[in-house]
Amino acid sequence: EDQVTQSPEALRLQEGESSSLNCSYTVSGLRGLFWYRQDPGKGPEFLFTLYSAGEEKEKERLKATLTKKESFLHITAPKPEDSATYLCAVQAHGGAQKLVFGQGTRLTINP
């Protein structure tokens, strides 16, 4: 069974304090690993899709990396507006097309 575990559950940082969020996964053949940002009361906002180990993608202060077992979302010099829940999901090759989500990391950036 495909599984995604995100850590930590919650993270508080000071503005400008860089850190990383972890997404560990087990999947029977990875088609893609997805990162989303979700603000309270809103739908998830697409950030990245990663396809193979060694791949990296960047968007503003965020950088996502991928290995065969986990993905990291690095946030550099975060600002209060980066506060949100960050969700990781995997999609496997094969019949089922669905994303399997982790429980998310709730990130709070204090000014």
Place this chain on the structure above:
Amino acid sequence: GAVVSQHPSRVICKSGTSVKIECRSLDFQATTMFWYRQFPKQSLMLMATSNEGSKATYEQGVEKDKFLINHASLTLSTLTVTSAHPEDSSFYICSARVFRVKEQGRFSYEQYFGPGTRLTVT
């Protein structure tokens, strides 16, 4: 980026009535759309997957006669909650997937979410 809209954003209905939620991909065609529900402080729970022109595939434990899904076109899917009860109150989110073929044979899968619909059944 790609935009997915949902309507309505909030709905309050009485127990026993039916509610329809629309999901549209505004600037792309989506062969596959998904419906999720989300409880407070929890992750997304997939309810069903729908492909344009075919019947939806429901996840285990989701009643297909209660949650009717119609994927009428490549840009529109609807979820109808029939005979709603208070326990159906939740945040419903649709999602649309796009498969893009890029240069040199590379491809990308991107899945975009709507803003969600807050359903309250009284």
